[in-house]
Amino acid sequence: MRSDPPAQLPGGGARIPQRDEAELAARARAGDRAAFGTLVERFAPQARRVARAVLQNPDDADDAAQDAFLSALVKLDQYDPRRPFGPWLMRIVANAATDRRRRRAVRQAEALEPELAGGGSRPDLDAERRALGERLRAALAQLPERRRLAVVLFDVEGYSHAEIADILSIPEGTARSEVFHARRTLRSLLQDWKEGE
Amino acid sequence: MMEPSLPFDHRADPELGAALRAALEPGDPAPFVARVLAQAELTRGRRDVPTWDILARWARAGIAAAAVAALVAGFAVGRAMQSGATLDDVMVASAGAGANALLSSPRAPDASVVFTSLVERER
Numbered sequence: 080m081r082s083d084p085p086a087q088l089p090g091g092g093a094r095i096p097q098r099d100e101a102e103l104a105a106r107a108r109a110g111d112r113a114a115f116g117t118l119v120e121r122f123a124p125q126a127r128r129v130a131r132a133v134l135q136n137p138d139d140a141d142d143a144a145q146d147a148f149l150s151a152l153v154k155l156d157q158y159d160p161r162r163p164f165g166p167w168l169m170r171i172v173a174n175a176a177t178d179r180r181r182r183r184a185v186r187q188a189e190a191l192e193p194e195l196a197g198g199g200s201r202p203d204l205d206a207e208r209r210a211l212g213e214r215l216r217a218a219l220a221q222l223p224e225r226r227r228l229a230v231v232l233f234d235v236e237g238y239s240h241a242e243i244a245d246i247l248s249i250p251e252g253t254a255r256s257e258v259f260h261a262r263r264t265l266r267s268l269l270q271d272w273k274e275g276e
Numbered sequence: 277m278m279e280p281s282l283p284f285d286h287r288a289d290p291e292l293g294a295a296l297r298a299a300l301e302p303g304d305p306a307p308f309v310a311r312v313l314a315q316a317e318l319t320r321g322r323r324d325v326p327t328w329d330i331l332a333r334w335a336r337a338g339i340a341a342a343a344v345a346a347l348v349a350g351f352a353v354g355r356a357m358q359s360g361a362t363l364d365d366v367m368v369a370s371a372g373a374g375a376n377a378l379l380s381s382p383r384a385p386d387a388s389v390v391f392t393s394l395v396e397r398e399r
Contacts, residue, residue: 110320112313119312120305127302141308148312149319212299219299231300234293240286265292 101160108155119148122165125236126172132231133176135220139183140176147175166242173228173246180224211272218268222261229254230261341387 106114126147131140151158151171158167219227225247232238232246240258244251302308 112317115316116309116313119309119316123305123309123312124302127305127308128297128300131300131302137302141302141311144308145312145315149315152316152319208298211295215295215299219296230292231296234288235297235300237288237293262289262292265296266289269292269295 100164104155104158104160104164107152108158115152118164118168122168123148125165126168128235129169129172129228129231130176132219132227133173133224134180135216139179143176143179144172146179147172150175163242165236166238166246169232169236169238170246170248177224211269214268214272215265218265222264225249226257226261229257230265233258234262337387344387 100118103114103118107118123144126144127137127140130143130147131137134140134143147168151168154171158164219231222230228247229243232243233240238246240254241251243258244254247254249257
């Protein structure tokens with residue numbers, strides 16, 4: 080069963096119309112710097128998040144996202160304008176992040192500080208959010224890479240199972256399964272967090 | 277959000293999505309975008325140098341060396357024909373290390389080899 084991509088991204092941002100993307104890509108391929116700049120601006124947050132889901136370290140993730148944009152610029156003639164630009168780019172981002180992780184020694188995920196892991200005092204909402212962010216990142220780091228990418232692409236970036244399958248070069252059923260298992264782990268963590276409040 | 281999800285659940289989970297988004301938020305995009313565009317300009321600059329220009333640059337030295345080698349070879353053959361000696365005689369007579377290296381190497385001659393062979397002939 081193919082699931083349709085959501086009309087809006089979960090974070091509230093609307094998807095970029097495909098025709099617009101294709102036109103920007105065509106102009107960028109023809110050497111239009113402004114068009115490439117617009118594509119980078121539009122997809123930078125998404126690319127950085129996806130890269131961070133693989134690499135954890137934000138600096139490494141930015142390096143990988145940059146590699147991906149430069150690689151995409153070189154490969155723009157391979158982009159099929161009849162298809163959405165996002166999945167094509169995210170495939171390059173995921174590969175760039177994975178390559179970078181393979182090239183470098185995997186950095187140890189930062190250990191949770193005791194007060195974050197153990198439900199110590201939480202003086203304000205910001206601190207709580209930061210702590211939750213830390214816990215989620217740590218939980219993500221424990222997931223297999225493909226599962227991590229799948230859940231971020233689905234629940235954060237709003238891609239469909241079919242698009243995720245395309246991005247990760249896996250069957251659609253596997254993409255569904257990866258999202259399901261990742262969600263189960265992360266939801267249980269969120270639930271514990273809420274009950275601890 | 278907390279009901280168990282089915283494997284075929286194709287709806288995004290807004291709460292989990294928002295929490296993950298906040299956890300992965302990379303911060304201000306402006307410096308990153310500027311960095312990518314600057315790097316793209318550098319890459320584009322490198323790509324703008326046509327491949328033929330690079331090949332031509334490499335070829336110039338090779339062509340010059342080949343011309344000098346042809347000149348030396350022509351001179352040697354001319355001398356051989358004038359004196360009635362064979363090319364082998366000339367080779368033996370001028371069998372310095374430079375000339376041997378020049379005429380027996382399968383690779384294009386290096387400028388130093390050509391120079392050595394010329395100097396040897398002057399001695």
